[in-house]
Amino acid sequence: MIRKRVQILVALTCGMLVMGGVAQVSSAWAGKERPPLQQIPSAVCGECHQEIFHEWQGSVHARSSAIHDPLHAAMYRMMIGDPTQEGVKNPKTGTYPECLQCHTPNAARDGKTKLDALPAYEEGVNCVGCHTVEAFHGVKGEDGKLRLGSAAYTYSDKKVQGPYGAHHGQTPALAPGAAENAQPTINPYPHAQNGTLFQSSGICLGCHEQHNNPHGLPLCATGPELVAAGQVTTCQSCHMPTVKGHANHTMAGGHDPAMLKRGVTLDLTTRLEGEQIAATITLRNNLIHNFPTGAPFRWVALRVTALDAQGQVSWKSAQENPIKEDPQAMLMLKLTDAQGQPVPPAMATTLVADTRLKPREERKLEYKIPAKEVKTVRAELQYGLLLPPMMKAMADKVPAAAMQPVVFVQTERTVAGEP
Ligand code: HEC
Ligand code: HEC
Ligand code: HEC
Ligand code: HEC
Ligand code: HEC
Structure with a gap:
């Protein structure tokens, strides 16, 4: 079943190249326009990256939305509103709920608040939530205000970002974190090499650097803590160790x-x-x-x-x-x-x-x-x-x-x- 799906993906990719434009990448979208990158659910990436998909599924990132995280859901409902409604605003500021910029970055990119509208919203910090980030601009804006989560990043609409810039559409290869019995396959998504970002703490800090409470107290401040420590290494060195030949995506922390x-x-x-x-x-x-x-x-x-x-x-x-x-x-x-x-x-x-x-x-x-x-x-x-x-x-x-x-x-x- 999985192999068949992969063949479909590859076939469609070739079709896409021939037609030189928009086409489907998965049978799920047959006859429809291919969704933008930030709407691709993790299961699609997981068809080839099976182990990484399972690691991510067990991570706190996979349940960071107010649909899946009971603690966040309770606080979101108390402070903001209903995560299944469109057009919700922060009742204090009248603006887009800033929680979503970190907890559901794909919904934030689309300016949506109905989180159960798409799997890619509801999944919270999913594959494309990170792997479309092109650059990190720091969390301090020119106006002195904090740029939170997605607001601190610029994103690519066209290319999956990763540490290496995988060959695309050329030599069949085994995806990192593929199942043991998997067949070599061609990666259907164009990739950009972006190790400068993906192998630095910057890819994490848009969401993890600092967040102030409504009275301006800097209470979540893992970033400044690191600066105080002299930034001797990256987040990935501890939170993404190499296990079974690839960077582990469990990203364990206080829940473990x-x-x-x-x-x-x-x-x-x-x-x-x-x-x-x-x-x-x-x-x-x-x-x-x-x-x-x-x-x-x-x-x-x-x-x-x-x-x-x-x-x-x-x-x-x-x-x-x-x-x-x-x-x-x-x-x-x-x-x-x-x-x-x-x-x-x-x-x-x-x-x-x-x-x-x-x-x-x-x-x-x-x-x-x-x-x-x-x-x-x-x-x-x-x-x-x-x-x-x-x-x-x-x-x-x-x-x-x-x-x-x-x-x-x-x-x-x-x-x-x-x-
Ligand atoms: C700047 C990014 C950012 C913003 C904005 C943000 N959060 Fe978070 N939130 C995080 C991060 C990162 C964590 C987990 C790690 C940690 O403890 O710092 C977290 C953890 C949480 C947790 C704990 C969840 C658990 O399972 O233990 C709750 C609850 C929460 N946030 C609620 C909110 C609410 C409600 C808002 C909006 C009013 C919000 N957050 C805004 C980044 C953010
Ligand atoms: C049809 C199979 C397939 C699918 C679906 C797929 N990939 Fe891949 N991916 C591969 C293969 C194969 C490689 C390794 C290619 C190589 O080394 O030449 C790869 C490599 C990668 C890499 C590491 C190399 C780099 O560029 O830094 C990342 C990151 C990645 N994929 C992310 C994704 C994301 C995110 C998705 C979902 C949007 C996805 N992949 C969907 C097959 C796939
Ligand atoms: C788009 C925003 C975003 C990015 C980028 C991001 N995170 Fe997170 N992270 C979160 C949120 C939100 C949570 C809390 C989810 C919850 O509990 O509801 C979290 C939780 C965590 C936790 C806590 C796990 C636990 O057990 O409580 C760790 C550790 C973590 N992230 C590490 C990382 C690392 C390392 C990176 C960079 C490779 C990273 N994160 C990138 C938003 C992000
Ligand atoms: C919180 C951000 C984040 C999320 C979510 C995330 N990744 Fe990654 N991923 C990274 C970072 C950072 C690296 C680079 C790690 C390094 O090399 O230090 C990476 C590396 C990779 C690689 C290359 C692994 C290797 O060691 O060769 C693949 C493939 C990949 N990711 C696929 C995925 C897939 C598939 C998903 C969803 C199931 C996903 N990622 C979710 C941040 C993320
Ligand atoms: C030297 C190893 C190491 C490095 C480097 C490191 N961490 Fe951690 N981190 C840990 C360990 C161990 C824990 C569990 C203990 C704790 O919660 O403080 C943890 C916990 C966390 C948590 C969980 C907090 C919670 O509320 O559950 C977050 C979020 C986190 N780290 C983010 C980061 C980020 C972001 C970076 C990079 C800027 C980073 N860490 C760098 C080892 C590390």
């Missing part, structure tokens, strides 16, 4: 415990000091951006527990909420309104504190634990997608599983002096 675990080193030492155990926890951020980075409602909490010989918990660094009980253990942004009341990021006017680990930062935290009957001390790090008060506020709008905090790394020491 395995990725989180590699971002930070958790070290624990204990010593007996009379009636007390002194536990020292060293956290080291291995990254060139903050830990955690990105959205201002992410948080990481250190939890320390002491266990007796039976494995029963005899002491905890926080019973319930470390924000109140053990503030040093919370890596997060502390935000308030003008009256000094804690508020969600969108309503904040003041950044009171940023306790996230800075790039390459090493931080030591000390705990004194009553030593009686303690056999083991355990330290663990928990990651949350949404701050606890926001989780409560969203409880009726977002399934609990979509915002459940996870413990992503844990370490234990037997107390020194014990056998």
Whole structure:
């Protein structure tokens, strides 16, 4: 079936060359005009790039739209409106909803807001959402305003952009990320070689550099964090490692415990000091951006527990909420309104504190634990997608599983002096 589809694609491409103009590239469009590049759904690219397609499908990019991401959908509906309607405007500014410039770049290019109108809109950051970007112009406009997502890029209407500029219409080749039993095929889309962009952080930064909240606070600022770190490498070097011979498109981050675990080193030492155990926890951020980075409602909490010989918990660094009980253990942004009341990021006017680990930062935290009957001390790090008060506020709008905090790394020491 797939092979047949590919043959059709190739046949039509040749036809397209002969006719020298617009023609169909897929049987799905038989008899119709070929859609513009930004309306091509990922499944079409996935016919030949099967592994890359599956990696992308499992990525957060594939569910970045308000149709597929429950968290984004809930916030979009609260702040903007209905993602299935055309002509929606930001109610505060009366302009096109800026969220769509990053979360659904193809719809933004077409100026549309009905996201379920086309698979290429609903898919959010899909193949052509990135592979038609021709140049990145920085997020700071001449007028001093931020250019967000698609507004920071210029796009190609004619050529798929990629790192190498694949041969087109000449030698049959195996697509990068093709299935093992695939046949060599001819790539039906004209390509442009654009490694300057695709092998630099620029391809990511239009959407990931900076985003201010409605009061102008720069709360998503992975870009400036990198500048502070001296920009020692590209985003791709960590987020797109080479796996099975091609650049991996899973682009894991905060939703992936395995990725989180590699971002930070958790070290624990204990010593007996009379009636007390002194536990020292060293956290080291291995990254060139903050830990955690990105959205201002992410948080990481250190939890320390002491266990007796039976494995029963005899002491905890926080019973319930470390924000109140053990503030040093919370890596997060502390935000308030003008009256000094804690508020969600969108309503904040003041950044009171940023306790996230800075790039390459090493931080030591000390705990004194009553030593009686303690056999083991355990330290663990928990990651949350949404701050606890926001989780409560969203409880009726977002399934609990979509915002459940996870413990992503844990370490234990037997107390020194014990056998
Ligand atoms: C009919 C099969 C086929 C389809 C459909 C297809 N490709 Fe390809 N693609 C290939 C082949 C084959 C190569 C490798 C060609 C070579 O090395 O000569 C390739 C290479 C690439 C490359 C890497 C080389 C470069 O230019 O940097 C990118 C990126 C790419 N394709 C993106 C896409 C996108 C995006 C789509 C969907 C709009 C797509 N492809 C659809 C077959 C296909
Ligand atoms: C067109 C805008 C856009 C571009 C370009 C883009 N991203 Fe994203 N990215 C997003 C959006 C939007 C999300 C959040 C989606 C959501 O959760 O709703 C995201 C999420 C992520 C995440 C978080 C994953 C997680 O588990 O939470 C990582 C990591 C990421 N992108 C890396 C990259 C890298 C690396 C590049 C460049 C190769 C890149 N992105 C290019 C828009 C973009
Ligand atoms: C978030 C942006 C983004 C999205 C979405 C995306 N790509 Fe890519 N892709 C890149 C970047 C950046 C590179 C270059 C990586 C490098 O060489 O460092 C790349 C490389 C590639 C390559 C060359 C791989 C190799 O190592 O030879 C192919 C083929 C490709 N992409 C196809 C696709 C297809 C098909 C999809 C959709 C299923 C897709 N891409 C979605 C950003 C993206
Ligand atoms: C040295 C490796 C490394 C580099 C370089 C790197 N990252 Fe990350 N990134 C990680 C790890 C590990 C995580 C998971 C820990 C975290 O969330 O901070 C992560 C997390 C993220 C997240 C997830 C945030 C969330 O809310 O879930 C985003 C977005 C992200 N990175 C974007 C980028 C961008 C954009 C670049 C380039 C400008 C980049 N990263 C460069 C390793 C790296
Ligand atoms: C400048 C680009 C940009 C704009 C504009 C933008 N976002 Fe995002 N958004 C991102 C990126 C990138 C991520 C994921 C990575 C991170 O944590 O930074 C994200 C993540 C999110 C998440 C977390 C999703 C999850 O699954 O964890 C929500 C919710 C969200 N955005 C809502 C919105 C809303 C609502 C708007 C408009 C009012 C908006 N965003 C505007 C880039 C943007």
